[in-house]
Each structure stands twice: as structure tokens, then as C-alpha cells.
Amino acid sequence: GESVGLHLPTLSVQEGDNSIINCAYSNSASDYFIWYKQESGKGPQFIIDIRSNMDKRQGQRVTVLLNKTVKHLSLQIAATQPGDSAVYFCAELDSSYKLIFGSGTRLLVRP
């Protein structure tokens, strides 16, 4: 079935360290992937996206890496801050243009 899953349900990091959140996807035909951040009580917020013709894309303090060979996606957050604490979802756009979400990883930033 459709699935985009995450390896770690909870990630705890020290403030200032780098964070890496991983995601596996199942549909090799998917050509677009997004990372969202969801804070408590709020809707998901777009962070960064990447198309399948790329293997890396950088934003402000965030980098997304795509490995199509093993169908793996990762989000790297540099110099993690307390405001980064949230649940992070990866999502893939399937061939019928549905955005399929993973179950989420909770990022906890220790002061």
C-alpha cells in the first residue's frame, strides 16, 4: 500500500547540535517530496521540498537529501534551536497527485 515511513519516532538533541531526521518511502515512481514541521496545536508548516531529479537541496539552516537508490529521504537541521522542537513529517507526491504523509518524528531540543 501507500507508505512513507520514518525510522525514529522521537529524536532528542542538544541545543546547537545538528539534527538528522530520516524517512523511507515506498513508491519509486514518486518525483516530489516535502518536509513539514508541525508545532503543537498548529497545522503543518512547509519547510523544504525536493524533486527526484535532485539529490540535495539547501534552505536556511535546513538541507534535504534524497537517495533514490534506497528510497530514503533525510532532513538535516543545522545548529538546532529550541524553536525547532516540533513533529516533522515527510511527504511524497504519488502518481495520482496525492500527498502521502509519514507518521512523523518528534524532535526534542534540550537546552
Add this chain to the structure above:
Amino acid sequence: EAGVTQSPTHLIKTRGQQATLRCSPISGHTSVYWYQQALGLGLQFLLWYDEGEERNRGNFPPRFSGRQFPNYSSELNVNALELEDSALYLCASSLGRRNTEAFFGQGTRLTVV
């Protein structure tokens, strides 16, 4: 520019009743997506509307339905409410089926008692 707006913010219904949730997309966006997020879980795809038509639906029973109006706003209707329907219902909009950057509203928290 206003983002995606959803109403109401909270909704409490009794089992067996009907619930109507509303979504206004970002101006110029023609695609609207609905997702259900049960407490502590991920987002489950419900429905996708584009240019006024239902383009796709997720694995939900027919009592979950909706529509998109000519101004691209959308309604999600849930009939014969069950306790398990209690969740955060999120709406997202995008420019179109291939402009895939989707922006979410704050959601409607539906509680069925």
C-alpha cells in the same frame, strides 16, 4: 496575504450527527486537500479537489464527503458521526495539481461525544 483559513476552530458533535467543516484556500489556489489527523498520529489523506471537481479520495467511508465551490473554497461533510471521527481535520491548498507546494490551515478540531 491571508493563508489557508478553516472554520470552525473547534467543533463538538454528538455521535450520529453531521459535521460540516469549511476551508478557504489561499487566493489564486485552485487545489484543496483534506486530511484527518487523529491525536498523536500522522496525516491521513481524505479528499482532493481541483478546479471544482473531486480528483481523488483516500480510504475513508462514503459518509466522508465534500465539495469545492466556484470560488475554490471547500466543505468537508461527515455524516453519521462516530467517536473514532474525533480528530484534527486539516485543509491545504496549492496552485494546482502540479504546483505541489501545499500550505496548510490551522485545522478544525472535531470532537464526537
